[in-house]
Amino acid sequence: MTDWINSIPEAAQAYLAERRLDEVECIISDLPGIARGKAVPAGKFDKQEYFHLPDSIFYQTITGDWGEAAGDEGFIERDMILRPDMSTATAAPWTGDWTLQVIHDAYDRKGRPIPYAPRNVLKRIVDLYRAQGWEPVVAPEMEFYLVARNLDPAKQIEPMMGRSGRPAAARQAYSMSAVDEFGPVIDDIYDFAEAMGLEIDGITQEGGAGQLEINLRHGNPVKLADEVFYFKRLIREAALRHNCFATFMAKPIADEPGSAMHIHHSIIDMEDGTNLFSGPQGGETDAFFHFIAGLQNHLPSAIAMLAPYVNSYRRYVRDHAAPINLEWGRDNRTTGIRVPLSGPASRRVENRLAGMDCNPYLGIAASLACGYLGLMEEKRPEKQFKGDAYDGEEDVPRVLGQALDIFDDAKQLHELIHPDFARVYSIVKRTEYEEFLQVISPWEREHLLLNV
Template sequence: MSDWLTKIPQSARNYIEGRRLDEVECIVPDMAGVARGKAMPASKFARQESFYLPNSIFLQTITGEWADNPAGAFTEPDMILVPDFSTVSAAPWTADVTLQVIHDVFDQQGRPVPVAPRNVLKHIVGLYAERGWRPIVAPEMEFFLVARNIDPNQPIQPPMGRSGRRAAAKQAYSLSAVDEYGKVIDDIYDFAEAQGFEIDGILQEGGAGQVEINLAHGDPVRLADEIFFFKRLIREAALRHDCFATFMAKPIEGEPGSAMHIHHSVVDAQTGRNIFSDEKGRETPEFLHFIAGMQNHLPAAIALLAPYVNSYRRYVPDFAAPINLEWGRDNRTTGLRVPISGADGRRVENRLAGMDCNPYLGIAASLATGYLGLVQGANPRAECLGDAYMSDDELPTNLGDALDEMVASQPMREVLGAEFVAVYEAVKRNEYKEFLQVISPWEREHLLLNV
C-alpha cells in the first residue's frame, strides 16, 4: 500500500501537504455509530497488508457490556478490514498530523459482514440499484451544546454564552443566539473545511443551545460517513471551548428533542430523472408508493430510528416532534413532510428519526421502508391538511415495543437481513434490561414515601 496517498481525496492531500503525516486511525462504525478500531504510525499503515478486528465489536452495547451472540458460540473470530480510501479525512483537532479512514469489514471468506452497519446501508442501496434506481438523501443534524456535565446525577444545563448568560430557549432562527457560542461554530466550520465536508447551513433551533446543521443532498453511504465524522468533529470543537456537544434525542427536560430529519428522493440510474416527477412535473405513482411504504413499515423501523430508552422521550406532544405517520405538503406537524420544491427536487422528509441513531442504520431503515413501498405498489392514506399533532399516536412508545415491532415484521427482516436484525435485537434488549435496573430520581421523589 505504499502508494495509498495517491488514492485519497484532495482535501486530505491538502491537509498533509508540506507536513509529515504521523498517524492513521483505522475506523469501523459499530452498532451505536461509535468509532472502533486502532491507530498506528503512518509508516506502519503503509506497510500493513491486512487489518483485523474481532466480530464481537458489533455485540457491544452503549454501556460497554456484551450482548449474547444469537448465532451461538462467542469465539470472536477476526474480521478483515479493507480501507475505503474515498473516506480518508483529516483529524484536525489532534496534536499530531493525523488522517482517519473508514474501513469496510469482511469475513475470512471475503463476504461482507451482514451485521456491520455500513454494510447494511450498502445492501439497501444495492436493492435500489437492482431495480435501476439510485436513492438520494439529505440529512439535517440537530444537537445541543451544553455545559460540561461530569456528574450523571445532575441535570444537563445550557452552556454559558459569550454574554456571560446561559443560552436561552425559544430563540429559533436567531442569529444572535448562534453568536453566543460563535467560537464553537467557527471551529466546526474550520474542521469541516479541513475534512472536505460541505455544510449547507447552520441555524439556531428551538432549544437552549440547540443547533441544526444541514448537509447538501447526495449518496446515502457518503452522507452517512459524513454524519459519522461530523459527530466526532462537533464534539471536539465543543471541548475546545469548555462545553459538551450531545446528540441525545432528549438531553434537557422541558426542551425540544434533537432529530435527524432525512429527505429522500429516488432517481433513475440511467437517465438521472427524479422518479417522483413525470415529464410534465407532476407527482408520479412512485412518489405515492414511497410514502405508503413509509406509512406501512416505519413502525417496524422505529427501533433503528429511535435506538435508546431516551429516544422515546422525544416522542411527546407539543415539543415539535411528530408522533404520527401522516403525510402532507409543507406541513411540519406530519411525520412525513413533502417540502416545497420544483419537480426535479420533489422529495419526502422523514421527521421521525432521532439524532441519536446510528446514521448508517437510520438512513438504511428509512430507505428500506420507501423501497418496500415502491416494490409493493401500495397507496398512502389521504393527505393530512390540518394539524397532525392532533392525530392518534402511531409509533411504539418505548424501546421494548419498538423491538417487538421490528422482529415481528417479515418484510423488514428480509430487507435488512435476518442476521442483522437478530444481532441488533440482542444488543438493544441487553441495553433495555440494564436501564430497567436503574432507579430514577423521579421514582425516589414520588414513590419512596407515598406508595
Template sequence: MQISPLDTDWMQNLPDAAQEYLNGHRLDEVECVVSDLPGIARGKAVPASKFARQSQFFLPNSIYFQTITGGWGEAAGENGFTEPDMILRPDMETACAAPWTGDWTLQVIHDAFDQNGEPIPFSPRNVLKRVVELYRKEGWEPVVAPEMEFYLVARNINPAEAIMPMMGRSGRPAAARQAYSMSAVDEFGPVIDDIYDFAEHMGFEIDGITQEGGAGQLEINLQHGDPVKLADEIFYFKRLIREAALRHDCFATFMAKPIEGEPGSAMHIHHSVLDRETGKNIFTGGRGAETDAFFHFIAGLQNHLPSVVALIAPYVNSYRRYVKDHAAPINLEWGRDNRTTGIRVPISDAASRRVENRLSGMDCNPYLSIAASLACGYLGLKERKRPTKEFKGDAYEGIEEIPRDLFSALDLFKDANKMHNVLHPEFARVYQIVKTAEYDEFLQVISPWEREHLLLSV
C-alpha cells in the same frame, strides 16, 4: 474507488481535501475506524509507516455485540462467544483529516468482512450498502439529505445532575425559544468557527447552520447525495462537533432529549430517487406531475416505519422526544409543507421533489437510520400501495401511530420479516439481542423519579 495503502503512490491518491491538509507536512498517524451498532468509532490508531505496509487489519466480531454501556448481548450464534477476527479493509475515499489532534493524523473508515471475504451482515455500513444495492438492482439511485440537530451544553461530569445549557459568549446561559435567531448563533460563535474549520479541513460541505428552538440547540444541514457518503459524513461529524465543543469548555450532545422541557434533537432525512439511466427524479413525471412512485414511496414509509422505530429511536431516552406539540411527530400522516406530520413533502421544484422522514432522532446510528428509512421506501416502491389521504391541518390533533417506548418498538421489529429480508436477517437477529440486553441493563437502574415519588408513597 478502493485504493490499497500498499500502492506505492497511495498518498497521491488520497481525496483532495486530505492531500491539501497534509501539504508540506509529514503524516504521523492513521486512525483505522469502523462504526459499531450505537455508532461509536471503534478501531486502531497506527503509525503512518505501518499503515502504508498493510492492506487490512483485524478486530473481533464481538464489537458488534456491545451495548452502549459496554455490556454484551449474547448474539454470537451457535458457535459460541469465541470472538473470531473480522478482516477490516480501508475505503480510502473516506480518508480525511483529524484536525483536532496534536499531530498530522488521517481517519479512514474500514469495511468489515468475515474470513471468507463476505461482508459482515451486522456491520452498520454494510447494512446501508446492502439497501442501496437493492435500489440499484431495480435501476434506481437513492439520494438523501440529512439534517443534524444537537445541543451545546455546559460540561456535565456528574450524571446525577441535570444537563444545563452552555454559557454563551455574552456570559449568560443559552436561552430557549430563539429559533432562527442570528444573535443566538453568535453566542456560540467560537464553537461554530471551529466546526467550520474542521469541516473544511475534512472536505465536508455544510449547507447551513441555524439556531433551533431549544436552549443551545443548533442544526446543521448537509448537501444531498449518496446515502453511504452522507452517513460517513454524519459519523465523522459527530466526533468533529464534540471535539470543537471541548475546545471551548462545553459538551456537544446528540441525545434525543437531553434537557427536560426543551425540544428533542432529530435527524430528519430527505429522500429522492433517480432513474439510473436517465438521471431523472422518479417522483416527477410529465409536466412536473407527481408520479405513482412518489405515492408508493410515501406509502412505504407509512406502512413500515413503525417496524423500524427501534433503529431510528434506539434508546430509552429517544422516546422522550416524541411529545405532542414539541416539534416532534407522533404520527404517520403525510402532508405538503406541514411540520406536524411525520412524513413531510417540502416545497421544491419538480426536479427536486423529495419526501422527508421526520421521525428519526439524532441519537441514531446514521448508517442504520438511513438504511431503515430507505428500506421502508424500497418496500413501498415494490409493493405499489397508495398512502392515506394527504393530511391538512395540525396532525398533533390526530392519533398517535408510533410506539412510545423501546420495548414496544423492539416487539414490532421482531415480527417485521419483510424488513429483515431487506436489511439482512442476521443483522435483525443481532440487533434485537443487543438492544434487548441494553434495555435489561436500563431496568437495573433506579431513577430519581422513582426515588422521589415511590420511596415513601407506595
C-alpha cells in the same frame, strides 16, 4: 506511501501538503455509531492491506456490556478482516500531530461482508435500489445541543454559557444573535469541516436552549452517512475546546425540544437521470406516492433503528417539535412524513421520525428500506393530512420494548437489512433495555418512597 496518498480525496491531500503524515486512525462504526478501530503509525499503514478486529464489537451495548448475540458457535470473538475505503480518508484536525482517519469495511475470511456491520447494512439497501435501475439520494439534517460540562450523571443537563456570559436561551429558533452566542465553537466546527473536506449547507439555531442544526447537501446515502459519522466526532471535539459538551441525545433536557436527524429522500432513474418522483410534466408520480405509503406502512417496524434508546422515546411528545404519528402532508412540520416545497427536479420526501441518537448508517438504511418496500408493493398512502397533525392519533411506539417487539415481527424488513443483522441488533438493544430497567430513577424515589 506516495501511491495511496495521491489517490485520497483532495481535501486530505491538501491537509498533508508539505507535511509528514504521522498516524492513521483505522475506524469502523459499531451499532451505536461509536468509532472503533486502531491508530497505527503511517509507515505501518503504508504496508498493510487490512487489519483485524473481533466481531464482538458489534455485540457491545452502549454501556460497554455485551449482548449474547454470538450465535451457535459461542462467544469466541472471531477476527474480521477490515479493509480501508480510501475515498473516506480525511483529516483528524483536532489531533496534536498530522493524522488521517480512514473508514474501513468489515468482511469475513471468505471475503463476504459482515452482515451486522452498519455500513454494510446501508450498502445492502443501496444495492437493492441500484438493481432496479434507481439511485437513492438523501440529505440528512443534524440537530444537537451544546451544553455545560456535566460530570455527574445524577445532575440535570444544562445549556452552555454563551459568549455574553448568560446561559443559552431557548425559544430563539432561527435567531442569528443566538447563533453568535456559540461563535467560537461554530468557528471551530467550520474550520474542522473545511480541513476534512465536509461541506456544510447551513447552520441555524433551533428551538431549544443551546440547540443547533447543521444541514448537509444531498448525495449518495453511504457518503452522507459517513459524513454524519465524521461530523458527530468533529462537533464533540470542537465543543471540548470551549469547555462545553456537544450531545446528540434525542432528549437531553426535559422541557426543551428533542434532537432529530431528519432524512430527505429522492430517487434518480439511472437510465435518464430524472427524479423518479416527478413525471414528464412535473407532476407527482405513482412512485412518489408508493414511497410515502412504504414509510407509513413499514416505519413502525423500523422505529427501533431510528429511535434506538430509552431516551429516544421522550422526544415523541405532542406539540414539542417531533412527530407523534405517520401522517403525511405538504410543507407541514407537524407530520411525521413531510413533502417540502420544491420544484419537480428536487421533489423529495422527508422522514422526521429519526432521532439524532441513531446510528446514521442504520437510520438511513431503515428509512430507505421502508420506502423500497413501498415501491415494490405499489400501495397508495393514506389521505394527505391537512392541519395540525398533533391533533391526530398517536401511532409511534412510546417505549423501546414495544418498538423492539414490532421490529422482531418485521420479517419483510429483516430480509432487506439481513436476518442476521436483525437478530444481533435485537439482542443488543434488549440487553440495553434490561440494563435500564434495573436503574431506579429520581422520580421513583421522590414520589414512591413514602407515598405508596
